[in-house]
Amino acid sequence: MGAVPIIQQVIDSLGLEGIFREHVKHDTRDKLPVSQVLVSALCNIILERYPLYKMGHWALQRGMVTEDKADCFNDDRIGRALDRLFNADRAALIGAVTVKAINTFSIDTGRIHNDSTSIKLFGDYADYEEVENAAKPAHSKNSKDHRPDLKQVVFSLSVAGDGAVPLYFKVWDGNTTDDTTHLSNWMSLRTLVGHAKFIYVADCKLCVRDTMLFIDTEGGIFITVMPETRSEVSRFQQWIQTGNPQWQEALRLPNTHDKDGPPRLFWTYDSPFLSSEGFRIIWVKSSTKQFEDDQRRAQRIEKSEMALTELSAKAHRNRDRLGKTVAGILKKYNTESYFDYRIVNDVEEIFKQQQRGRPTENTTFRKVETVTYRLSWCQRPDRIQYDARYDGIFPLITNHTAPAAEILKSYKYQPYLEKRHEQLKSVYNVAPVFLRNPQRIEALLMLYFLGMLITSLIERKVRKEMEKRELPSIPIYPENRPCKSPTADKLIGLFSDVRLQYICQNGSVLQTVPDEFSKIQALVLDLMGLKPANFYRTG
Secondary structure, rough: OOOOOOOHHHHHHHOOOHHHHHHHHOOOOOOOOOHHHHHHHHHHHHHHOHHHHHHHHHHHHOOOHHHHHHHHHOOHHHHHHHHHHHOOOOHHHHHHHHHHHHHHOOOOOOOOEEEEEEEOOOOOOOOOOOOOOOEEEEEEEOOOOOOOOOEEEEEEEEEEEEOOOEEEEEEOOOOOOOHHHHHHHHHHHHHHOOOOOOOOHHHHHHHHHHHHHHHHHHHOOOEEEEEOOOHHHHHHHHHOOOOOOOOOOEEEOOOOOOOOOOOOOOEEEEOOOOOOOOOOEEEEEEEHHHHHHHHHHHHHHHHHHHHHHHHHHEEOOOOHHHHHHHHHHHHHHHOHEEEEEEEEEEEEEEEEEEOOOOOOOOOHHHHHHHEEEEEEEEEOOHHHHHHHHOEEEEEEEEEEOOOHHHHHHHHOOHHHHHHHHHHHHOOOOOOOOOOOOOHHHHEEEEEEHHHHHHHHHHHHHHHHHHHOOOOOEEEHHHHEEEEOOHHHHHHHOOOOOOEEEEEEEEOOOEEEEEEEOOOOHHHHHHHOOHHHHHHHHHH
């Protein structure tokens, strides 16, 4: 049975199969209802991620379909179910599931985080049939998977600041940039939660004048990072050379790389000057980022010095080529402002006789000049010191009136959203996608979104229950090592080999023999709110 009953419990609490029946077109001739096919495919995505053509065998093993219908559960039926899911009112379907999750599990939607990632696709997608409302696979020079040779689609995800529970997703064309998506995402979220008073947190692509002004005008609240290209940043860099900001300690976090190392410290400085749009700017200084900025600059300078020293040790015959080489080195390591250099002419004079033979007192000579070029360079410590004054600093821009420390804490939750993207790609192995039809790809990604929603609810339930019972950790790692923040993947993995055995005679079941749960399995079930006796009944 594996962990199917655990997943089924959450699916039942969300009423997901009923929502599928309501929104996805069904056909009375279907041997397997499309809602059952989609729920089974969803369970497979969460638990074991078999290929589509093996899902029928998997569903039979897990008792999700009867033996006479296992052959019907094939890749063709799943593909057609994905077609129907795509053609359904997916926005209404997502809204129904999300609202049910918010109400059933009391999810706080006061703060919502948004970010996107790319999903790479295998195939050229040159002759697919384009559909108006389907995301189009496309190449992207800025592929987040670092595969500009492959086409991709962009997966945008919004999660609640309460347990990083996914609330909304959208698939965009492969060459879409984040700055064009935030307005649409925010409006969809406003419709979903029913008001505009939630805090919308995103990375620097949200810092677009029209988008920020629209959210502010509509009564919304946003927090984002100001890009380094803004004029406000260069002005602050100039001011900080002589000015002295009154930094206030705002956050102290444990060192994630070294248990015995110093804590990560964050200071804030509320700028007295507003942005060009009239919004508040909060300057943040990080001890970790300060160290990393200094180390990276030192490495870039060192690599530049090594390359320039090697060039200056040689004589060069082509001045233009030498100049281009030096410029290329400084550009490669981004150290153009840290070095001054000049190319010096060296003239060597030699005299050659005009005639052949031994020279005599009557022999005439001609002067031959050979011009070579050498490199002379030196560091610019003033420019290095100028940039060092800005080490570890980054600006937040917001229309929120809360204290700066609270705004920083809200923004620092963003990595939990990035963990969801990591989960999508590493745990779920969503990429690469091998489906040829973009409509089916988009429908399949919707199932992945629902899978992340379900697992995040399990994860959140266990962690909150641990906090309520004052359990600092549970021993779910190998060798019963403690885990302070259990993930859904580890929790579900504890039940991967759970079985329910049937003793049969002449086609009749004489007795069922369930596996006995270990202490840790029983504890996890208790934390999930699922009684061991109900586990097999649910299955």
